[in-house]
């Protein structure tokens with residue numbers, strides 16, 4: 231009887247706690263963590279034959295399969311097959327207009343961006359496929375980034391003494407970068423690292439948006455270089471993906487415990 235009463239009291243307390251948290255931004259983490267996959271390879275399916283298919287899609291699939299579970303919500307957005315609109319003057323002016331003052335046209339102009347931002351805000355982990363295209367990121371991925379960097383939603387400006395200081399609002403999120411390159415030496419610490427702006431661009435933007443935790447898995451030499459080198463690089467990539475999956479699962483376990 232005593233045990234039943236204690237359990238009932240605990241359940242009530244827990245329910246109230248959850249209700250309170252549901253109204254705050256961390257509710258999603260306690261209810262069901264969401265992981266968002268951003269695909270950006272021009273190839274629509276994963277690599278099976280040499281030079282036909284995407285490595286980053288294969289990396290995403292491996293990671294997804296390793297973390298998938300009953301309590302996880304997986305959201306996939308393929309910006310290569312459905313590229314977000316390019317930003318222009320009307321977008322920037324609409325985004326800089328306070329929401330209450332926006333015209334219906336301005337609100338409509340921001341609709342797609344609002345949806346993309348909401349997806350990011352609702353996610354605890356954001357996995358960004360980052361194929362190296364001409365030493366940078368694919369254009370649709372850049373368009374996605376331009377759409378999710380939004381004042382008042384993913385960043386804000388400080389007030390008072392730091393009036394013009396930008397503050398990122400994506401605290402506590404984890405960003406995972408999956409990078410694949412045709413040549414070698416472009417990875418962090420590589421001999422031609424300085425040439426590659428793909429991973430650096432993603433890290434720079436998300437750091438500015440308040441993200442402090444990054445993970446990265448890479449495969450290199452998928453177009454050039456010796457076959458043995460690619461095999462070794464892929465082996466390391468698979469190990470890294472397994473480590474990242476373990477860390478994500480541990481992160482979610484910790485969050486549930488904390489809740």
Ligand SMILES: Cc1cc2nc3c(=O)[nH]c(=O)nc-3n(C[C@H](O)[C@H](O)[C@H](O)COP(=O)(O)O)c2cc1C
Pocket residue numbers: 271272273283284285286287360361362363364365366410411412413414416452453
């Ligand atoms: C349009 C295009 C541009 C590329 N530019 C580069 C480059 O600048 N440097 C490089 O090392 N590899 C380059 N590559 C090779 C890709 O980085 C490589 O194929 C990588 O695996 C792409 O990711 P994915 O397999 O997920 O599509 C390029 C490939 C394409 C299709």
